[in-house]
Amino acid sequence: MNTGLSRDVLRWAAGLLAVPVVLYLLALVWLWFRQERLLFFPEPWPTPDPPAVQAPDVHQVWVDVPGAKLHALHLQQPQARGLVFFLHGNGGNLASWFVNPEFYRQAGFDLFMLDYRGYGRSTGQIESEAQLMDDVRAAWRQVAPAYAGRPVVVYGRSLGTGLAAQLAAEVKPAMTVLVSPYRSMVAMAAEQYPIVPTALLRYPLRTDAVLPRLEGPVWLVHGERDELIPIAHSEALLPLLKPGQGRLLRLPLAGHNDIQDFDEYLGGLRSVLKAL
Numbered sequence: 001m002n003t004g005l006s007r008d009v010l011r012w013a014a015g016l017l018a019v020p021v022v023l024y025l026l027a028l029v030w031l032w033f034r035q036e037r038l039l040f041f042p043e044p045w046p047t048p049d050p051p052a053v054q055a056p057d058v059h060q061v062w063v064d065v066p067g068a069k070l071h072a073l074h075l076q077q078p079q080a081r082g083l084v085f086f087l088h089g090n091g092g093n094l095a096s097w098f099v100n101p102e103f104y105r106q107a108g109f110d111l112f113m114l115d116y117r118g119y120g121r122s123t124g125q126i127e128s129e130a131q132l133m134d135d136v137r138a139a140w141r142q143v144a145p146a147y148a149g150r151p152v153v154v155y156g157r158s159l160g161t162g163l164a165a166q167l168a169a170e171v172k173p174a175m176t177v178l179v180s181p182y183r184s185m186v187a188m189a190a191e192q193y194p195i196v197p198t199a200l201l202r203y204p205l206r207t208d209a210v211l212p213r214l215e216g217p218v219w220l221v222h223g224e225r226d227e228l229i230p231i232a233h234s235e236a237l238l239p240l241l242k243p244g245q246g247r248l249l250r251l252p253l254a255g256h257n258d259i260q261d262f263d264e265y266l267g268g269l270r271s272v273l274k275a276l
Helices: 003-039 101-107 129-147 159-171 185-192 207-213 232-240 263-274
Strands: 058-065 068-075 082-087 109-114 152-157 175-179 218-223 246-251
Touching: 058 129, 068 101, 068 129, 082 129, 082 159, 101 109, 101 263, 109 129, 129 159, 152 159, 159 175, 159 207, 175 263, 207 232, 218 232, 218 263, 232 246, 246 263
Parallel strands: 082 109, 082 152, 152 175, 175 218, 218 246
Antiparallel strands: 058 068, 068 109
16 A cells, blocks of 8 residues: 555545634634624614604714714603613614604603614724623713603613613613513524534623513513514523513514514503503
8 A cells, every 4th residue: 555645645634624624713713803793783874864853852962982972862751751761673773763752752751762883873883792881871871860760661672682681780770671682692692503602702691691680570572473583582581580570472473673563562561651
């Protein structure tokens, strides 16, 4: 047997096997530094302003944070009963999220909604979970003092549910509303990208770890047809709350992006706000 030829074949085979390993490692390096591209999908602010933003009781305000200015919309009504502090999902911007202020007018609640860095008119870029949470806290500190003595609801939708849960654990609002929540981004990644080591995730967003620290009632809402964040996430979160503290509204026909179109959700939210 030609040993020289055998060694060449072994080297060739080893080199061939090394190619996918190297590509996998390069993909992990890319993932570590570019996770924001997989998580956040901001869109620029449209021109002209959407009609809902042009209403006289809707004010465009700014939140100064280190290295950026965050754009927010604040529906302010005379003698409002309280405030809904709204943290939206990972796509679009305030122009696509601030679409039903009339619902909150009729409920007698003001609405404050924040655009994260890079979304709409907000400047800067999201660089870490800690930075993202610090931005949310800064917005809260700016708006919440005006509502002292009145009920405040911390509301999160999709991506915003992890941020809302963390904020609620710290500030203890009258009510926490989590619409299409996830157990954690670690759990989401394990479901959608099982070959990716969870240690690489720089945005773990551990809602499951935060929920036991919440005080006050918690309302979970989830569409049973949600293919992005399956309802199993809400089902796993509910038992983490204290007995009687939380309840889950299941919407059999709703998916991930259409929950606001269902009367069961709107009626439920109206009842939640009325009870405060």
